Amino acid sequence: MSRPYRVSRHNFTLVEMAIAMAILVVVALIIGTASATFYNGYRRSAKVTEQLKAYLAIDRIMDQNIRNLIPFRWSDELEESRLVFEGKTDSLHFVTLRRTYGNDRGALLFVRLRVEDGELVAEYSSYPRLPWEDEGKQEYAREVIAKNVRSIRFLYAEEVDEEIEFEDTWEEDDHEAPPLAIQMTVEWNDGTSERWLRRTAGSGSNSTFGNRQTSGL
Known part of the structure; x- marks a missing residue:
């Protein structure tokens, strides 16, 4: 009569368990390090992308608006012709020329730049927006x-x-025309800063816009 077949069982020894745990720890460390490296790289990439978008947006404002800034005059409440330009240390109000299309309201654009709640804001108006x-x-x-x-x-x-x-x-009391050029320095929350400098289009004293004036600023 044959004996029943017995399956031999082999229990893990303490040394084998220690080796298995060490392998698992090493694999976990590799995965964790790779994940942290990927996450840090993603954060740096996202930060650089946001900075690049901001720089491009500021370049657009400086190239399209500041570079096309013109001397534009408008009559105030006392019917006195005044230059529509207000240049402060932390804000800028001016008139610029823009490209027009079929449904546009005109080639003039009234612009103000300032910081509000930690954001650099541009305000636009197709109608006269006057500093005073x-x-x-x-x-x-x-x-x-x-x-x-x-x-x-x-x-x-x-x-x-x-x-x-x-x-x-x-x-305006000291200058009858816009400045020759405007420099804007942006200081970021991390302490770094960047500068932009553009020459204006209409800085001469022999041309002006508004009030049907063509000379004699």
Whole structure:
């Protein structure tokens, strides 16, 4: 009579279990390190992408608006012709020329740049938006140019004795025309800063727009 077949059982020894656990730990460390490296690379890539988008947006504002800034005059409440330009240290209000299409409201665009709640904001209006009028009386379109902005600073260039000098503000009482060039410094929340400098289009004293004037600023 044959004996029943018995399956031999082999229990893991302590050494084998220790080796298996070590292998699992090494695999987990490799996966964790790879995941952390991928995540950090993704965060850096996302940060660089956001910075690049902000730089491109600011370049667009400087190239399309500041570069095409013109001297535009408008009559105030006292029927006095005034230059529609307000250059402060932390904000800029001006008129620029833009490309027009069939359904556009005109070639003039009234623009203001400033920082609001940590964002660099551009405000646009196809209708006259005047610096000396009350804030609530004027409608505009709003565009966020860049985020994580701590502050901005404008400098305004003028020619003095055949040399270029920069001023912190640009007052109409002291200047009858827009500055020759405008520099904008953007300080980010991480402490870094970038500068943009563009020459304006209509900085001469022999041409102006508005009030049917063509000379004699």
